Amino acid sequence: MRIPLTGTDLTVHPLCLGGNVFGWSADEEESFAVLDAYAAAGGNFVDTADSYFWRKPGNSGGESEAIIGNWLAARGNRDDIVLATKVGSWPERPGLTRANITAAVEDSLRRLRTDYIDLYYAHRDDPDTPLEETLTAFDALVKAGKVRHIAASNYEPDRLAEAMRVSAEHGLARFAVLQPHYNLMERDYERDFAPLVAEHGMSCLPYYALASGFLTGKYAADTRVDSVRAEAVAAYFTDRGRRVLTELTAVADRHSARPATVALAWLAAQPTVSTPIASARTPTQLTDLLAMPALTLDPTDLTRLTTASTP
Known part of the structure; x- marks a missing residue:
């Protein structure tokens, strides 16, 4: 199954596989199994980034890209994969100056063992660098064939709007995709970004689609789970x-589905959302994620979940 990625000429699977666990909670062998x-x-x-996962003791950054590159080379399937990576948040290659972007993309291409990137993100805004400089650097990569499309993550709404204006004014490549923090527990996107994404014909690819695993239903407030993400979900144990x-469990039971599948299906059904991003440490975890495209939630399901999750 393939869907068009709005704002690009790419066609993709309805679930984008997050590579943030590769080289972190999944080693190369485990990552290959998931891929x-x-x-x-x-x-x-x-989806990956040059910064994944430098914070892990013993890592230096670029581990996820290197694992994915090794997998692509081993399987010989580069032309079959739509590959997204990011620049700007790794301490070794910080910011979005022209010099840094130009150097960082070569590093990523080398680790990924490819000569082009399908979707290249500004991982986070760099307020100290003029948007025109950043976008001119990205534009040069597109014209050189090293990048097919550019995208943005972790921007404020006003800065994203300004970036779109600068691209239009100067005839530069524009951000085609936004990757925001958006899920049933994090819904500011609907107010802050959805109108802007719709206005500019962009795609929304939400990250942390399962709220660091909270929406899988495997966590309980009084149960210790052996996961590097366990601490991240503690803040979600509120009445809301x-x-x-x-409600997630009730809707899942109604469809004989898993909570994670339902949470992703709710997200995929939201206006402007193209493809949720979710990661898995094992093929078993991946099963629930891959069930999402086949699950269609009816208006009652969507209303129940939307109402329950409204702050």
Whole structure:
């Protein structure tokens, strides 16, 4: 199954596989198993970043890109995969100056073992660098064939709007995709970005689509889970969070589905959302994620979940 990625000429699987766990909670062998399972199920859209995952003791950054590059080389399937990576938040290559972008893309191409990147993100805004400089650097990469499309993540709405204006005014490549923090527990996107994304014909690819695993239903307030993400979900154990889990479970039971599948289906059904991003440490975890495209939530399901999760 493929869907058009609005704002681009790319066609992608309805679930984008997040590579943030590769080289962090999944080693190369485990990452290969997940990537193989995703590709075998028809998946073709993989998201990573040059900064993944430098914070892990013993890592220096670029580990996820290197693992994905090794997998692409081993499987010989580069032309079958839509590949997204990012620049700007790794301490070794910080910011969005022209010099840094120009150097960082060569590093990423080398680690990914490819000569082009399908979707290249500004990982976070760099307020100290003029937008025109950043966008001119990205534009040069597009014209050189090293990048097919550019995208933005972790921008404020006014800065994103300004970036779109600068691109239009100077005839530069424009951000085609926005990757925001958006899920049933994090809904500021609807107010802050959705109108802007719709206005400019962009795609929305939400990250942390499962709220760091909270929306899988595997966490309980009084149960310790052996996961590097366990601490990240603690803030969601509020009355609202419990209400969301209750409705999520009820809708899942109605469809004989898993909570993670339902949470992703809700997100995919939201206006302007093209493809949720979710990651898996094991092929078993991937099963629930890959079930999302086949699950259609009816208006009652969507209303129940939207109402329960409204702050």
